[in-house]
Ligand SMILES: Cc1cc2nc3c(=O)[nH]c(=O)nc-3n(C[C@H](O)[C@H](O)[C@H](O)COP(=O)(O)OP(=O)(O)OC[C@H]3O[C@@H](n4cnc5c(N)ncnc54)[C@H](O)[C@@H]3O)c2cc1C
């Protein structure tokens with residue numbers, strides 16, 4: 393029997409999240425890896441989502457199942473699960489594919505648990521080996537990757553890591569809106585009180601030309617002064633990975649990454665940063681990345697133009713001197 | 721309030737990681753372990769709420785024998801009791817299987833609030849706690865950066881992290897599973913007195929049968945996900961590595977940034 397793949401799109405306040413198209417691409421590639429099948433899209437939201445259908449109508453999809461209800465105006469896990477759990481139980485899709493975003497991952501595990509589905513988070517690749525399909529996902533905050541197998545029968549709920557399945561690879565076609573069969577009733581379980589900007593917006597790193605970013609590898613805040621001096625001679629702004637902020641070594645408005653700022657400097661100097669995906673999504677727009685890390689296998693080197701494998705505490709003062717010597 | 725905190729002991733990734741000979745997991749020989757980072761923040765949050773509302777904190781872990789070190793550390797921080805799911809049949813489960821076991825403990829304990837981390841630094845499913853909430857039929861929230869228990873414990877005001885530096889604030893009904901994110905608070909350190917007292921605090925080790933579970937429902941047997949092998953990521957094109965001692969490497973790098981990349 394032909395298999396069914398549901399790509400659950402993400403929208404917020406009537407705007408389609410760009411990773412929604414990546415979910416469609418991933419669902420199509422999963423279908424291909426399973427010898428073909430039908431790929432549908434699902435879009436939940438309020439009345440302001442009707443125009444979003446047009447944004448996905450040009451992809452190769454069976455149908456775009458839309459559920460519009462004022463109880464879905466704002467995301468809550470209860471509202472989304474209310475609709476989707478019933479639909480998945482009745483429709484028994486082979487795969488439900490969702491983008492790995494903070495909104496979606498808030499409810500995706502429960503969707504799997506409440507429908508007795510397998511849950512496969514953060515998919516980054518598919519591999520055929522010995523007639524078996526293996527799934528690749530990051531482990532140890534991206535320092536390593538695991539290949540996993542899915543055992544047993546029944547639906548698999550998959551979330552796909554941002555950037556792993558490019559939106560450009562989504563196959564074009566045409567699709568029309570339809571009602572989601574057996575959709576359940578949305579039951580909001582949060583009383584929304586508001587949104588806020590984290591740490592205010594005292595420092596805007598998005599326009600910085602040069603950024604010196606520090607990671608947990610600086611060891612302790614006492615090691616910051618020589619790094620600040622390097623930043624000064626480079627005319628750079630200081631940024632940081634999340635643990636540096638969580639430890640209180642620098643204020644929250646210096647954080648770069650998925651839960652911090654997004655930057656695109658000409659030069660990004662990463663000191664003692666390992667290169668977890670949540671950090672990389674915040675700085676992938678940098679033109680030239682230079683990394684100094686004592687661990688040659690740190691994933692940050694994979695996205696760097698230049699690297700020095702060594703102790704940043706030794707290299708930083710030397711670098712400050714070298715910049716001073718080279719500059720007029 | 722009676723609060724349960726679910727914690728996991730994970731490899732300390734500051735240590736050098738090596739893949740085991742059989743390729744299935746890390747070489748555990750010279751691995752160091754620690755309590756998962758966001759779970760440490762969950763313990764701190766629980767201790768603060770328990771101090772404010774009066775009540776006890778129970779810490780629960782599912783893991784091998786070595787994981788009792790993480791429980792001991794939490795007990796030294798003032799948690800009252802610990803539950804260790806150490807039985808062989810509990811181990812190596814996916815998020816669903818682990819959640820099934822944790823839910824059984826929490827149902828037996830009858831607690832008012834469950835605090836957890838948001839994601840483990842080893843397998844990183846970001847799912848176990850939400851599935852636990854699903855099993856209990858309670859509301860939950862992932863990536864919590866602010867928590868305020870209100871009105872004598874019937875509701876909570878929650879600040880949750882969204883993407884690109886935004887937070888969402890909402891109220892939900894208790895009991896709930898609150899999955900805190902690293903950075904929500906500053907975890908305290910154990911005192912000598914706390915460490916001494918911890919040695920006498922109770923640590924239960926129920927089996928699946930004690931929790932009304934069949935061994936086939938938990939651990940690897942109860943899982944649909946199985947790790948086949950692990951490896952370091954492909955380096956892709958990789959960086960141009962600059963060799964030499966610190967001074968030589970620094971000078972060579974500056975020259976390349978000026979002449980080759982033209983960014984200085
Ligand atoms: C939901 C969620 C959201 C997140 N959001 C963000 C985010 O917005 N931004 C972010 O950055 N992270 C974020 N993270 C955390 C992320 O997963 C990683 O844990 C984090 O980026 C790692 O920071 P790090 O590289 O500084 O630390 P580590 O991973 O601990 O790396 C430290 C590095 O320093 C190197 N090092 C140590 N000592 C030295 C030395 N003396 N000289 C040179 N190198 C040295 C080590 O080899 C290592 O590579 C998030 C995580 C989650 C779960």
Ligand SMILES: Nc1ncnc2c1ncn2[C@@H]1O[C@H](COP(=O)(O)O)[C@@H](O)[C@H]1O
Nearest residue numbers: 726727782836837839840845846847848
């Ligand atoms: N083996 C375990 N024992 C106790 N709690 C766990 C265990 N695994 C996961 N958790 C909890 O669930 C959270 C999310 O874990 P994970 O789904 O692995 O990312 C963790 O931060 C812990 O609070």
